[in-house]
Amino acid sequence: MNHCPNLLIVDDIEANLLLLRALTHKINVNIIEALSGAEALEKARGLELALAIIDVQMPEMSGYELAVKLNEDRLDDKVPVIFLTANYFDETEVFKGYNSGAVDYIIKPVNSQILTSKISVFLDLFNQKQTIKLNAAELKKSSEELKNSLEQQHQLSKYIEQVREDERVSISRELHDDLGQALTAVKIDLGIIKQKIQDDDLVLRMNKVTALVSETIKTVQRLTSQLRPEIIDDLGLVAAIEWYTKEFAERAGIEVFLDLDFDVTILPDHSLTLFRIMQESLTNIARHSGATRVEVSLYENEESVHFRIADNGIGITGEEIKSKKSFGIMSMKERAASLGGSFEIYSENGNGTVIKLILLLNKN
Ligand SMILES: Nc1ncnc2c1ncn2[C@@H]1O[C@H](COP(=O)(O)OP(=O)(O)OP(=O)(O)O)[C@@H](O)[C@H]1O
Ligand SMILES: [Mg+2]
Structure with missing residues (x-):
């Protein structure tokens, strides 16, 4: 802010105005002069004033009245007022002045040094106020930009998550339709061929191959369901959790205890998110915790769904939780945030x- 601050001086005697102007000529201000309250109000309208120096005794509108009027509409930008008076010792006058917005008094005849140093103090204050205003505006702007970029980041992760889900659906479909069906055809053909073979040794081999193909079909089915757990849509979230944790317990050799409320009224989108968080969390348990036991609970109260997975492993440290490389944890947090929910991970x-995942229910 480089332009000169405005200083309003008001006195009904022109010679006094001239004197004030002369006394303040060295100060870098833009002086606005007025010979009456009405003229001062007219000239000051819409202007930002650093300070007003007003004579108390003026005809028609007194200095006090002018001070009140001057600041009437300036809610956040009150103009500090120095009154010029000969009545310094009259206490009621002094209070009148303070009530109307005075911040200081100067007794006539004006002492040049006192006047200039007081003006300097107010100009300093004004400049500081301007700097604070500027900083506040910049701060507001940056905080809005930050808010926008965070919102964009949320939208982007939502979008990426959707793309990933779509990809999973298409990979799962191809696995099921192409690989799954081809393997089933191979299995049927193997059965037919086996019937025509006499050699016991070959039959034994054929049985082994058939068993291998059957296992592979199961693996394809498992991968297909993990990629796109249609069980959520078909049988609901609770059934999906039961199915997945049973498979997890068998594969990881970790006992899983379930405490699931069958009546949770969760939206399909939310169910899938919760399911994905469970997958990530159980994978972490299998990979990092060394746990032998996991408890999974799901319940609903008045306004939210609560989902909790607790293991009895080695625990997690604050550094691991906060690490910039903990993408699994970040993605769980982000998934929860994308639904307006909250996510916590900690060691007890x-x-x-x-x-702990909490999703708000929208029951309107
Ligand atoms: N249940 C747990 N018990 C103990 N430590 C854990 C557990 N879950 C996470 N951690 C720790 O937190 C770290 C971060 O987990 P996160 O899921 O973000 O990453 P990751 O599993 O190492 O890799 P990614 O998930 O990206 O494949 C892990 O490396 C591990 O040290
Ligand atoms: Mg992980």
Whole structure:
């Protein structure tokens, strides 16, 4: 802000105005002069004033009245007022002045040094106020930009998540339709061929190959369901959790205890998100925790769904949670945030790790 601050001086005697102007000529201000309250109000309208120096005794409108009027509409930008008076010792006058917005008094005849140093103080204050205003505006702008970029980031992760889900659906379909069906055809053909073989050794081999193909078909089915757990749509979230945790318990050799409320009224989108968070969390448990036992609970209260997974493993540290490389944890948080929910991960007194997900229900 380089332009000169405005200083309003008001006195009904022209010689006094001239004197004030002369006394302040060295100060870098833009002086606005007025010979009456009405003229001052007219000239000051819409202007930002650093300070007003007003004579108390003026005909028609007194200095006090002018001060009140001057600041009437300036809610955040009150103009500090120095009154010029000969009545310094009249206490009621002094209070009148303070009530109308005075911040200081100068007794006539005006002492040049006192006047200039007081003006300097107010100009300093004004400049500081301008700087604060500028900083506040910049701060507001940056905080809005930050808010926007965070919102964009959320939208982007939502979009990426959707793209990933779509990809999973198409890979799962191809696995099921192409690989799954081809393997089933191979299995049928193997059965037919086997019937025509006499050699016991070959029959034994054929049985082994058939068993291998059957296993592979199961693997394809498992991968297909993990990629796109249609069970969520077909049988609901609770059935999907039961199915997935049973498979997890068998594969990872970790006991899983379930405490699931069958009546949760969760939206399909939310169910899939919760399911994906469970997958990530159970994978972490299998990979990092060394746990032997996992508890999974799901319940609903008045306004939210609560999902909790607790293991009895080695626990997680604050550094691991906050690490910029903990993409799995970040993605769980982001998934929860994309639904307006909250996500927490912590260790309970060093006994294992807990994840807690809370999703708000929209029951309107
Ligand atoms: N249940 C848990 N028990 C103990 N440590 C855990 C547990 N879950 C996560 N951690 C720790 O937190 C770290 C970060 O987990 P996160 O899922 O973000 O990453 P990751 O599993 O190492 O890799 P990614 O998930 O990207 O494949 C892990 O490396 C591990 O040290
Ligand atoms: Mg992980």
